[in-house]
Amino acid sequence: MYDVLFICMEGLMLKEGELRIPSGCAISGIIDKKGNRFNGEEIIKSIALMHDRSNGLGGGFAAYGIYPQYKDFYALHIFYDNLTIKTQTEDFLAKHFDIESAGNIPTKPVPSVINSPLIWRYFVYPRTYMAKEGFMDEAEFTSKCIIRINKDYKGAHVFSSGKNMGTFKGVGYPEDIGEFFMLDTYEAYMWTAHGRFPTNTPGWWGGAHPFTLLNWSVVHNGEISSYDANRRFVEMYGYKCTLQTDTEVITYLFDMLVRKHKIPMRKAIKIIAAPFWDDIERLNKELQNELKSIRSVYANALINGPFSIILGYEKGMIALNDRIKLRSLIAAEKDDRTYIASEESAIRILCNSPDKLWAPKGGEPVIALLEGEQEWD
Amino acid sequence: MKKIYAFESKCLGCGLCEVYCKTAHSKSKDIIKAHKQENITSAIVIEEILQPKAVSYFALQCRHCSSPKCVKACISGAMYKDEKGIVRNDKEKCVSCLSCVLVCPFGAIKKSINGKTVSKCDLCIDYGKSLCIEYCPNEAIKLLNENEAEALK
């Protein structure tokens, strides 16, 4: 994974002055397609098994369905470096949102998890009139506000902003981070998890994964070689890649394609992991036309280089490999559940005899959605 | 059989074919020696044609006719058609009567500079490859059979 952190120089963030930290990673995801909720113990068990794929410098989880009582509010999880920036950020929040509830996220001390920032949670709703004034819908308004905070409020970082979902992450082994955030006390119908193996010490909690925007969350193992092409592409559409990580840009790409451009998920996948021209040539005229259009218009949204990602959103999760499968990714099904992980063992430890277990081909998505959901809705 | 064809449309008149023809038919097989020390007559000859618009060139060389007049006219039996169909001149037998030069309808046989024999294209059969083809800078000379040549005209 390419991690590129803030580098501040005389108060200026260097857009192209990133520190790139290549790293290996572990990813895992579980969904109950009937929507039955279960606590975080299982996902911790799965990601913990792949302990050797992380090195204690980052772990995190995304959980969907955890805030049913606040399901209409955006749940903002924010890291603060200090109280001053917290006050400033809260001023901004209060100006743009109605805050239904605010408080710190409960944690418990874990010896290996140190130097944690202030971790706060807000359930908010955008001030409708402001969104209307800007001719935006509430989601666009919210995402703009979040991008603004992350870009302009140094020392504050919104790391989760969806509805009825939340991200929990930090510097440490993922199982320790899970314990720190007491994930056994949350119940979700879908969990994804990430363990990092960076080759350098970022020491910054915001740099851990998953990366999220609104309901999107991405956990990712890989190092994309198209990073700057993708970044400069999404930045044309109002995004700012403040973290400058692969995961961030992948999230923005999906957000832009599916939410903003309203492209059906299945087609969005054809953009992200586009079929080869030679394969396109073999298809019928109509399909050819479609895929050629996709590859022409969204050429810069193709993600290149090794990646395996699990994309979570309110409808479920989608796992995807780069088109020549340069990273491991295994999927399995058992009853109502779909499991995805970097290693088969991380699935077997939860589900010893799956109904089906397979290694998805490069560029071929595993789509595991809640019952009744369609990826092109 | 394959013969050497020169295409007027491609011929630049540079004369390199003549240089290499002489080299191929020299004793030394060395360009500089062939020209400086040996007296050789090129079997391929570039003729300049003055056309209304521009000068063009025409390379003359033996057509290896199916019933060659030169063979019939030869008084010493030096001119013959070999088993491959190549019309050749046996320099040992040639008495340089020049009957062949007289009867050749294409003007493809020349009297040697030394005056003792005649000079004509033998497809560099002794040399192993036709140097005029190899060194033509514009691919104007080709080894083709009649149909191929016709197709290219």
Add this chain to the structure above:
Amino acid sequence: MGLDFNTPVFEVIRNEKKCIQCQVCVRQCSNKVHSYDSQDNVVCTDDIKCVNCHRCVILCPTKALIIRKYPLEFRENANWTSSVIKEIHKQSQTGGVLLSSMGNPKPFPIYWDRMLLNASQVTNPSIDPLREPMETKVMIGGKPEKLDFDAKGKLMTKMPPQVELRMPIMFSAMSYGSISRNAHEALARAATELGICYNTGEGGLNRDFYKYGKNTIVQVASGRFGVHRDYLNAGAAIEIKIGQGAKPGIGGHLPGKKVGEDVSATRMIPIGSDAISPAPHHDIYSIEDLRQLIYSLKETTNYKKPVFVKIAAVHNAAAIASGIVRAGADAVVVDGFRGGTGAAPTRVRDNVGIPIELALAAIDQRLREEEIRNRVSLIISGSIRNSADIVKAVALGADAVYIGSAAVIALGCHMCHSCSTGKCNWGIATQELELVKRLNPDIMYKRLVNLVSAWNHEIQEMLGGMGINAIDSLRGNRLMLRGIGLNEKELNILAIKYAGE
């Protein structure tokens, strides 16, 4: 001409031991440098006529010839160099504007050589193009903001016309007139075989070449030579030429002696008349006029052809490019100050315009800031010398490049900078039938195919090294570049980091 200050520029040295008096040099030199003295059986030379095109050197069967810089020296002076002095001598003799050919030869910085490429090590794998697919295909043309699909997932957006290039390389605009018919044929055939395009330049398109239309870009320039409905519809795309890197702000002039029967018919001008392209298009005095021409051309071709607009890389290129995009162009072509030409005023060639690398970086960045980069394709030209230049250009943000000088070099050009004389010994920049013949399209198109295929292989190797398997992922990917020997300002404009950062 009594007193003539001209001295030879080159000296022809003949090795008498090797010379066999075959006179190939005599027959091949259109400048009549060599002559045969039958009395003494020697070949003589007249150095002053030599332009150093190497024709005689290459064709000499014994390699008896060497051409050197004429050793005549002026007193050493870093300011008043020999070329400065000679130019003054020449102008004081003729009273004329100095003319030059090919591109700017001055020692300005070559930014391509000050950028280095990245490669994958350990953390992500490089990709072997011999074993894995490696895509270099690009689609050139205007793009919609986004694609729309209906409820069933069917594509609703109708795509504007695209030119499909199998590799991101095209042959630059070189008109029939400035180059020979055979050169055009070689370019057209090579483009067809390679699955790319060549460009007619502003000299119209000979009817015999309409069959290569799918691989032809037809140009519309200020002289409008050879422009008519069939011509516009004959190609894969139309290019409006506003300017040229070698001579920004200057028109063109094809001397009447080059306008023979065929050129005259193709250009639709009388035989022997000078073909003068005005400096501006006289129907484009502003950006809104450009829009009208773009849409007139689109109307004429029923919106089936992308319309490119080509400008020279000048100081304000980024803003101009933005205007061109907004005027409705489907591709912006930018030609750098090293771009070649058949003839340009020397002072203009050597002093006007800016390096293409900087112009490209600025334009790509500007179009992105204005959020319109994805609407168009960006094509650059102006001295692309090898495949690494192309990879760097794409990383800076170009969709494709045009190669002109490199293409003519493949056709035999030895960069003697004498195109304007019309006596090109290699049959490229000439209309003299005897010389044109020297460029045998059967041979030369293959050389072009070889060159571009070789470059494509190299591009694939470099892409694979970077862990990229589609050129799309390199486009604008400036993190793949690092600067070396550049100052802060240059790094900022190129928006790249320094090596080691």
